[in-house]
Amino acid sequence: MSVQTERADTAAAPGVRESEASPPGPKARTQRRGGAPAPYLLLLPALLATVVLLGWPLIKNGMLSFQNLNPRQLILHLTEWNGFDNYTEVVGSSDFWKVVQRTVVFTAVNVVLIMVLGTLVGLLLARLGKRMRLLLMLGLVLAWAMPVIAATTVYQWLFAQRFGVVNWLLAKAGWESMADYNWFGTQLSTFSVIVLLIVWQSIPFVAINLYAATTTIPKELYEAASIDGAGVWKSFTSVTFPFLKPFLWATTFLEVIWVFKAFPQIFAMNAGGPDRLTETLPIYAFVEGPGNQHYGMGAAISFLTILILLGLTAYYLRTVLKQEEDEL
Amino acid sequence: MKRPVSSTASRLWPNVTAAVLFVVFAFPVYWMFATSLKPTGDIIADDPVFLPTDITFDHFERAVGADHFWTLVGNSLTVTVLSVVFSLIIALLASFALARMRFKGRRGFILTFMIAQMAPWEVMVIAIYMIVRDADLLNSLVPLTVFYMIMVLPFTILTLRGYVAAVPKELEESAMVDGCTRTQAFVKVIFPLLAPGLMATSLFGFITAWNEFPLVLILNKGIEKQTLPLWLSSFQTTFGDDWGATMAAASLFAVPILVLFVFLQRKAVSGLTSGAVKG
Numbered sequence: 001m002s003v004q005t006e007r008a009d010t011a012a013a014p015g016v017r018e019s020e021a022s023p024p025g026p027k028a029r030t031q032r033r034g035g036a037p038a039p040y041l042l043l044l045p046a047l048l049a050t051v052v053l054l055g056w057p058l059i060k061n062g063m064l065s066f067q068n069l070n071p072r073q074l075i076l077h078l079t080e081w082n083g084f085d086n087y088t089e090v091v092g093s094s095d096f097w098k099v100v101q102r103t104v105v106f107t108a109v110n111v112v113l114i115m116v117l118g119t120l121v122g123l124l125l126a127r128l129g130k131r132m133r134l135l136l137m138l139g140l141v142l143a144w145a146m147p148v149i150a151a152t153t154v155y156q157w158l159f160a161q162r163f164g165v166v167n168w169l170l171a172k173a174g175w176e177s178m179a180d181y182n183w184f185g186t187q188l189s190t191f192s193v194i195v196l197l198i199v200w201q202s203i204p205f206v207a208i209n210l211y212a213a214t215t216t217i218p219k220e221l222y223e224a225a226s227i228d229g230a231g232v233w234k235s236f237t238s239v240t241f242p243f244l245k246p247f248l249w250a251t252t253f254l255e256v257i258w259v260f261k262a263f264p265q266i267f268a269m270n271a272g273g274p275d276r277l278t279e280t281l282p283i284y285a286f287v288e289g290p291g292n293q294h295y296g297m298g299a300a301i302s303f304l305t306i307l308i309l310l311g312l313t314a315y316y317l318r319t320v321l322k323q324e325e326d327e328l
Numbered sequence: 329m330k331r332p333v334s335s336t337a338s339r340l341w342p343n344v345t346a347a348v349l350f351v352v353f354a355f356p357v358y359w360m361f362a363t364s365l366k367p368t369g370d371i372i373a374d375d376p377v378f379l380p381t382d383i384t385f386d387h388f389e390r391a392v393g394a395d396h397f398w399t400l401v402g403n404s405l406t407v408t409v410l411s412v413v414f415s416l417i418i419a420l421l422a423s424f425a426l427a428r429m430r431f432k433g434r435r436g437f438i439l440t441f442m443i444a445q446m447a448p449w450e451v452m453v454i455a456i457y458m459i460v461r462d463a464d465l466l467n468s469l470v471p472l473t474v475f476y477m478i479m480v481l482p483f484t485i486l487t488l489r490g491y492v493a494a495v496p497k498e499l500e501e502s503a504m505v506d507g508c509t510r511t512q513a514f515v516k517v518i519f520p521l522l523a524p525g526l527m528a529t530s531l532f533g534f535i536t537a538w539n540e541f542p543l544v545l546i547l548n549k550g551i552e553k554q555t556l557p558l559w560l561s562s563f564q565t566t567f568g569d570d571w572g573a574t575m576a577a578a579s580l581f582a583v584p585i586l587v588l589f590v591f592l593q594r595k596a597v598s599g600l601t602s603g604a605v606k607g
Contacts, residue, residue, distance in 0.1 A: 038425070039431040043437055046481065128346055143353040146586070147535075147538065147582050149541060150578040153563070156564060160569075163571070203353075262450075268561040282451050286546075295457075295458065298454045305448070
């Protein structure tokens, strides 16, 4: 039963490719090749939806980023092209580069914590007896399934200045000055809460899928390793780790994508505050665009954000595309 | 070689760690429910009450009694269910073609959907806002439904494709030998076997649409067309430090997802593995 559960996790998890990685197999293909319009007709609605609803906003975003679009133009429905003005202004402002730097550090801290802790929890799951494993799984699934905004609200309450359980705990543990600490008063403390929230919600995905992957490692490999005199550490580095490496690699990049564009956690926690100091790129684009009514600027920031994200994940995208091409 | 001295300890520490981790992961969820059921006196206590003995539903009454609550529930349900159903229908057609047919450009289609799956919707909201505004559809549920549909569509297609491919071809072929047309074979043979796949993908779609925040934040400023995530995120501001009501609101919002997750996750796998294709 537990094996089934894991398969569901994999299938229900956004972005995981295992289910697709099982192609029909090299069976004899009896279908006609080319010619018949049936497959194209079947694909038409999906393609149309993707082109119109994803392609059009992308193009629109590009077009907006070359326009001067402030409240006046917005209300009067004016289209005022201003060339690269938005881009020169964005790239020329030190605020933008501060936000870029902040976003990269924020992403790195989150992803490293998620991957390291998630791997450790996953390996722990593999070591546990059945009952303790189920218990820990239950905890993980609860954290995983918790809707983001609900989780954000709960964290605000956990870290509330007055009557928050975290401050109480810290004070009880002897750190008296934390009794009335305002977590949302400084950049570092606000980020700490946000990182904790994101890491708490993301570990289950890594841990449960990693555990599922370990169950597929052939036992013979461990036997062979122990015959060769490998200890616990050696059999980890020579059997477990190489086996999990592709999974860890792919998951790291997925986490980079997810954390980099994280929006609700940061926005609902403290709206990028205090003093706009916890704005990451998606929030920054939102505050500059719709917030301060500079839609052209916001679009330029969005576009640059997408480019940075592409740059960070280009290597992963390339391996995925290559892999798929080999497979098809 | 194992060191016998530490064997008890080495058997104990994983279990102790697991127990501690269970508390770490489950506590916030527990605390949400616990707070929502405690009388206010226990919530604003100098020492937190960890095991509520006095159960009250006052907070839930206040949360449910908030302005427009039922309108927002209706909006959230409408948008979520419709977008999931539409994406399932479109994805079924597409995934069947991708899993079962050979044709030119098939690889290109799959790659397109794989890339579409990673679209950073969070940073595209400004463009979507302008498009929706130009179409005069601000403060409407239609754009939300349509864009939630496309947010989950690529994942639905790619996942369903795996499930369709997993249904043995022989089943379909023997139905066709018995005189079914291809469409009939699909409806009568493949479709019932896809139930687990449909559940798995609709679970994902449901979670995505139910949780979506940035798009509705920018598109629908009018309260009567908003959805629950917006309501919940503004609840604390509206109700001040009424943590009991806020946690009750959070619980109301989270329960459908928690229930679906636990329930559908089991169901989603039972069908495929229960031996529809024995012998």
